[in-house]
Amino acid sequence: MDRESEDPVITGMRHAARGEEGFSLIEVLVSLTILAVGLLSLALLQVTAIKGNVGASKSTIATELAQTKLELFRRTAWAAIDNSTNTAFGVGTTPIYANVPAGAGDNVSVRGATFYRIWRVLPNATDSLKTITVWTCWQDDLGNWHSVMLVTQRANVGS
Numbered sequence: 780m781d782r783e784s785e786d787p788v789i790t791g792m793r794h795a796a797r798g799e800e801g802f803s804l805i806e807v808l809v810s811l812t813i814l815a816v817g818l819l820s821l822a823l824l825q826v827t828a829i830k831g832n833v834g835a836s837k838s839t840i841a842t843e844l845a846q847t848k849l850e851l852f853r854r855t856a857w858a859a860i861d862n863s864t865n866t867a868f869g870v871g872t873t874p875i876y877a878n879v880p881a882g883a884g885d886n887v888s889v890r891g892a893t894f895y896r897i898w899r900v901l902p903n904a905t906d907s908l909k910t911i912t913v914w915t916c917w918q919d920d921l922g923n924w925h926s927v928m929l930v931t932q933r934a935n936v937g938s
Contacts, residue, residue, distance in 0.1 A: 841915035841927040
């Protein structure tokens with residue numbers, strides 16, 4: 780065996796002389812393109828996650844505001860439990876969102892967003908039970924309406 784052919788330094792020098800060592804410019808550009816696409820995908824994923832967290836945060840705030848209003852009705856005198864003012868309802872018991880900001884119910888600002896609380900009270904035939912529905916509505920950055928609805932019933936007991 781030739782000792783020179785077994786020496787890695789000499790073997791490497793022979794490959795270098797033939798232009799076989801390292802990466803070509805095309806290989807480097809392709810790998811950088813793949814890396815860039817991967818990093819942009821991660822950035823897009825991060826933006827999507829942030830938007831989802833903002834939506835979930837607003838939904839949580841709206842639920843807490845609706846729950847607070849329902850708790851207030853628990854402490855309110857029976858005769859004083861009534862519909863919110865200036866509220867227009869569409870088919871069934873859904874509020875008409877176009878009329879929400881016009882002084883309907885009460886408005887609460889939390890973390891820069893305005894939430895509109897609207898409530899509807901429907902007594903039964905004998906006025907011994909009232910079904911109370913509270914909506915908390917808000918608009919997103921695109922102007923789309925979102926809402927959370929909570930429903931409870933209160934009996935005329937001990938009033």
